[in-house]
Amino acid sequence: MQDALLDLPCVTLSGEQKTLGDFAGKALLVVNTASQCGFTPQYKGLEQLWQQYREQGLVVLGFPCNQFGKQEPGDAKEIAQFCELNFGVSFPLFRKVEVNGPGAHPLFVELKQRAPGLFGTQKIKWNFTKFLIDPASGKVTRYAPTTKPEAIKASVEALLSR
Template sequence: MSSDVPESFYDLKPLDKKSQQFDFHQLEGKVVLVVNVASKCGFTPQYKGLEELYKTYHDQGLEILGFPCNQFGRQEPGTDEEIASFCTLNYGVTFPVLKKIDVNGDHADPVYKFLKSKKAGILGFRGIKWNFEKFIIDKQGNVFQRYSSMSTPETLDADIAKLLA
């Protein structure tokens, strides 16, 4: 594994929308759903399903983290404040939406370098193909599964329930 990819999911410390460190150690023992999000995408309505999952399972130990990304069709052009406002006003999002990042390329955030190193996509493709790709991390910090943009939040329900049990 390359030296710039942490050994543990819990060693990651991305920035939140206010550019403060969001230490993943606070996620230990929780099931975490990580999603690269965008406000102007055909998959943007998935925010509604993500929020439903969050409301259903948060008290049982689910955390959802949204990472805005503008790498796919420039579908997330706003500032971190504009993105947060959009999510709250349009979808009632209460889960953390962190600082806008890159998920592919030389400037990919360490969170996505880690996730892609642990779980390849379809046909072994390691890159992120589009907005709203999803990764579920189990309570031990292992990348349990990777889902395409086409997988709606509702289709993750059974896996999340199983991991929380």
């Protein structure tokens, strides 16, 4: 990735300033997450992907979002504790963001432009929408909230085998 996507500022749950450039050369799986969603058990699958492929160059990045049914009401500390205690999450988690509307985080604005949803929509429909970013080309592939993390293993492996 040799573009503006790398320069977008993000803040971790612990308050550390990051950009995607900090993960340059890695395949990135960016996910908008929530702790009280029907898809919340996907944290387990995301953690499994992270554990299985991080040495080969995959980074899973979780971005909590409270825009869908107010399913992420907690603060940074509560989110971190919930994810660690319930799902053993060790991949990077970021501060809560908005993914739609005028307050949408620039990362999600860019991801939606590069990988629109069904019928070209720019909106994210729900929590646990996934974006897999190719480290070489910056190409973004979008996966629906209903797509379980284990269902994208082949795509991850294909990116990592290049």
